[in-house]
Amino acid sequence: MRKQFAVIGNPIEQSRSPELHHAFAEKTGIELDYVKRFAPLDGFENSVATFFAENGHGMNVTVPFKEQAFALCEHLSERAKIAKAVNTLWMKDGKLHGDNTDGQGLVAAIQALDWSLANTSILIIGAGGATRGVIYPLVQAGVKKIVIANRTLARAEQLITDLKDAVPEAQLSACGLDDLNGTFDIVINATSASLSGDVLVLPENLKFNHAYEMAYGKASSFLDQAKARNVPTAEGFGMLVGQAIEAFYIWNGVKPNIKDFL
Numbered sequence: 056m057r058k059q060f061a062v063i064g065n066p067i068e069q070s071r072s073p074e075l076h077h078a079f080a081e082k083t084g085i086e087l088d089y090v091k092r093f094a095p096l097d098g099f100e101n102s103v104a105t106f107f108a109e110n111g112h113g114m115n116v117t118v119p120f121k122e123q124a125f126a127l128c129e130h131l132s133e134r135a136k137i138a139k140a141v142n143t144l145w146m147k148d149g150k151l152h153g154d155n156t157d158g159q160g161l162v163a164a165i166q167a168l169d170w171s172l173a174n175t176s177i178l179i180i181g182a183g184g185a186t187r188g189v190i191y192p193l194v195q196a197g198v199k200k201i202v203i204a205n206r207t208l209a210r211a212e213q214l215i216t217d218l219k220d221a222v223p224e225a226q227l228s229a230c231g232l233d234d235l236n237g238t239f240d241i242v243i244n245a246t247s248a249s250l251s252g253d254v255l256v257l258p259e260n261l262k263f264n265h266a267y268e269m270a271y272g273k274a275s276s277f278l279d280q281a282k283a284r285n286v287p288t289a290e291g292f293g294m295l296v297g298q299a300i301e302a303f304y305i306w307n308g309v310k311p312n313i314k315d316f317l
């Protein structure tokens with residue numbers, strides 16, 4: 056029987072995960088079905104239980120269920136523990152296992168662009184779940200200094216308090232959006248500003264060599280300003296592909312080449 060996979064979310068129509076996993080399957084010769092699964096806001100746990108009871112092989116989790124998935128797992132990867140969120144589920148030895156591949160997805164996307172991460176200094180704008188999930192994989196990939204800038208400074212400071220012991224080899228600091236300055240190898244927009252059509256202002260005394268927007272397919276004032284400075288830019292489709300490849304690898308033991316799908 057073909058292995059059964061699903062992505063669960065609310066809403067779920069917009070998800071591109073089925074098309075990505077089917078493309079990976081075709082490339083690697085693995086037979087599988089991968090479907091979208093809508094769950095009511097109070098029905099996540101039931102839906103996961105039903106899926107695995109019916110021999111589902113693996114499940115991706117998207118908004119708004121990643122924290123609930125984290126809470127439900129009986130076994131968690133180190134990076135999922137640090138992210139406090141899970142986007143990849145599977146059963147092993149009768150126990151629900153969870154991992155978070157979002158951060159590694161970003162690392163793979165940046166590496167596929169040939170932007171160096173080793174010994175770099177990175178500015179991340181935003182201090183929500185998206186930022187929490189990428190700090191540890193970025194530091195594992197060699198990033199040495201991370202500044203987290205957030206509209207609500209206290210949230211960036213809290214994130215650093217939570218994460219600093221997990222990444223002792225890196226230098227972490229926080230600032231408010233009004234204090235954006237300095238020179239960075241890469242600036243990453245991890246806010247939801249582009250999703251809601253809000254403008255982020257990058258002041259002139261903030262210098263950077265590359266700009267990555269985690270959102271994709273949206274107008275982005277962040278990317279517009281970076282492009283006006285003639286630095287290389289990219290948006291989050293690569294991160295989406297990267298996290299999907301990492302989940303595919305966990306479930307199927309084969310890692311497709313990200314560059315074939317960008």
Ligand code: ATR
Pocket residue numbers: 180181182183184185186205206207208210245246247248251253254255
């Ligand atoms: P996610 O899980 O996607 O990170 P989140 O936890 O809701 O989502 O976090 C959204 C992030 O975008 C936060 O850092 C938020 O800033 P605050 O902590 O100050 O709320 C940031 N954000 C959203 N809209 C923004 C805007 N218009 N300008 C600047 N930052 C914004």
